Amino acid sequence: MCIDQGEAPAFFLDDLDREFSNGFALKGSQTTTVIGDKTYVIGGTDDESASTIGVQIFNRSTSEVTIPTVLGTKPKQCKDHAALLLNEDRILIVKGDSTPEDCAWLLEVDTKFVKQQQNNFETEVVAWSKGVRGDAEKPIVISGPSGVGKGTLIAKLMKEFPFMFGFSVSHTTRSPREKEKDGVHYHFTDRSVMENEIKDGKFLEFASVHGNLYGTSVEAVEVVADAGKRCILDIDVQGARSVSESSLEAIFIFICPPSFEVLEKRLRDRGTETEEQIQKRLRNARAELQQGQSSGLFEHILVNDDLETCYESLKKVLGLDGIAGTTPKPKFENANPVPKFVDLPVDRSVSKIDKKICINCRSAELENASEQLFVLDLSSLKGGAPGRTRGLNMYAIDPFANGIKYEI
Numbered sequence: 001m002c003i004d005q006g007e008a009p010a011f012f013l014d015d016l017d018r019e020f021s022n023g024f025a026l027k028g029s030q031t032t033t034v035i036g037d038k039t040y041v042i043g044g045t046d047d048e049s050a051s052t053i054g055v056q057i058f059n060r061s062t063s064e065v066t067i068p069t070v071l072g073t074k075p076k077q078c079k080d081h082a083a084l085l086l087n088e089d090r091i092l093i094v095k096g097d098s099t100p101e102d103c104a105w106l107l108e109v110d111t112k113f114v115k116q117q118q119n120n121f122e123t124e125v126v127a128w129s130k131g132v133r134g135d136a137e138k139p140i141v142i143s144g145p146s147g148v149g150k151g152t153l154i155a156k157l158m159k160e161f162p163f164m165f166g167f168s169v170s171h172t173t174r175s176p177r178e179k180e181k182d183g184v185h186y187h188f189t190d191r192s193v194m195e196n197e198i199k200d201g202k203f204l205e206f207a208s209v210h211g212n213l214y215g216t217s218v219e220a221v222e223v224v225a226d227a228g229k230r231c232i233l234d235i236d237v238q239g240a241r242s243v244s245e246s247s248l249e250a251i252f253i254f255i256c257p258p259s260f261e262v263l264e265k266r267l268r269d270r271g272t273e274t275e276e277q278i279q280k281r282l283r284n285a286r287a288e289l290q291q292g293q294s295s296g297l298f299e300h301i302l303v304n305d306d307l308e309t310c311y312e313s314l315k316k317v318l319g320l321d322g323i324a325g326t327t328p329k330p331k332f333e334n335a336n337p338v339p340k341f342v343d344l345p346v347d348r349s350v351s352k353i354d355k356k357i358c359i360n361c362r363s364a365e366l367e368n369a370s371e372q373l374f375v376l377d378l379s380s381l382k383g384g385a386p387g388r389t390r391g392l393n394m395y396a397i398d399p400f401a402n403g404i405k406y407e408i
């Protein structure tokens with residue numbers, strides 16, 4: 001067997017007590033998890049039409065129930081789930097009747113990220129992130145004044161290494177330029193829509209740049225990582241600072257022009273801005289150059305004088321000098337049968353052995369097998385909300401093939 005032997009499984013059955021002192025009663029599939037004075041009630045909502053799993057907090061010292069601000073992508077409702085407290089700061093939710101890709105979710109309740117957001121929102125905050133397998137390489141943040149050549153360098157990188165890099169498509173309230181496509185260069189949006197989405201916690205970072213709103217959604221970064229690629233963000237210095245303070249670990253690169261005059265010429269020659277906008281961008285460039293070079297935020301500062309020389313320096317920083325970029329990464333092929341569904345036992349109990357969560361799934365997958373053991377290995381979890389918690393390992397153990405592990 002690949003789970004540790006000799007340790008008695010600890011069974012978790014959360015909601016033994018289904019009524020609270022203030023008369024608040026749990027509904028069918030809701031579970032409770034206690035942390036200090038707070039009981040997190042997970043599942044269902046007051047609005048039964050809601051399609052995602054709801055969260056309420058019962059404060060035992062005040063007997064009040066609050067609905068927190070919920071950040072991150074929320075998991076879809078399911079008929080059943082199990083809840084397990086991890087490290088006093090996040091709760092693992094195992095969805096019953098789900099696919100392996102959608103079975104593990106983490107609700108951060110007291111992590112560094114949640115504490116920061118509580119200060120911003122001045123409310124109770126919790127944040128969902130989806131547990132996913134494998135690691136993602138650190139995203140690359142590229143900043144520099146408007147017209148310095150960030151977009152040109154990124155386009156070269158993506159062209160040479162199409163299988164390696166993916167671009168984080170930002171949201172912006174500025175109007176599209178002639179050749180720009182919605183959803184490719186930017187998600188073009190209205191200010192009021194974007195402001196509401198910012199309030200809803202959709203953005204990893206956002207800033208007002210040259211009079212318009214720009215922002216990186218959590219989803220923009222995560223879809224690139226989900227596709228197995230390394231994410232590139234083209235954002236201004238304010239945005240880079242916000243990313244450095246977020247839970248996203250990234251590499252920060254600042255691009256400088258050889259001189260202010262050259263920067264001005266490139267902006268003018270590009271021909272995409274009015275004179276008024278050019279003046280505004282140049283005024284902002286002075287401040288950005290000063291901050292970029294002196295803030296200590298950027299680990300790498302490159303001068304874009306000759307394009308090819310700067311591109312080679314960028315490749316070197318990324319460890320790509322001498323690497324051919326056209327070969328796709330081999331896909332992981334799994335020869336073993338894998339279960340299509342994770343189904344919780346009737347009593348919703350799952351057992352935790354060290355950092356492994358074991359679930360006796362009812363399975364229609366394996367003929368003659370009434371159940372099979374499904375293991376969620378949390379020993380290499382990385383990152384956290386917003387978005388995805390990576391490094392989850394999942395495998396099934398065939399009850400008939402002693403010791404054979406099926407990677408999912």
Ligand SMILES: Nc1ncnc2c1ncn2[C@@H]1O[C@H](COP(=O)(O)OP(=O)(O)OP(=O)(O)O)[C@@H](O)[C@H]1O
Pocket residue numbers: 144145146147148149150151152153266267269270304305306307308310
């Ligand atoms: N090394 C270079 N030498 C000469 N021209 C360059 C060089 N790098 C970029 N350019 C040109 O400068 C202009 C501005 O480049 P680009 O649009 O990539 O800048 P940017 O930093 O992405 O600007 P913004 O922040 O406004 O999006 C473009 O016309 C591009 O072709």
Ligand SMILES: Nc1nc2c(ncn2[C@@H]2O[C@H](COP(=O)(O)O)[C@@H](O)[C@H]2O)c(=O)[nH]1
Pocket residue numbers: 143144145146150170171174205206207209210214215216234235236237238239240
């Ligand atoms: N903070 C953020 N800055 C962003 C984002 N997307 C782009 N940008 C920066 O805005 C300026 C202007 O871009 P332009 O396309 O109008 O020329 C440039 O410096 C970009 O780096 C973002 O999501 N967040």
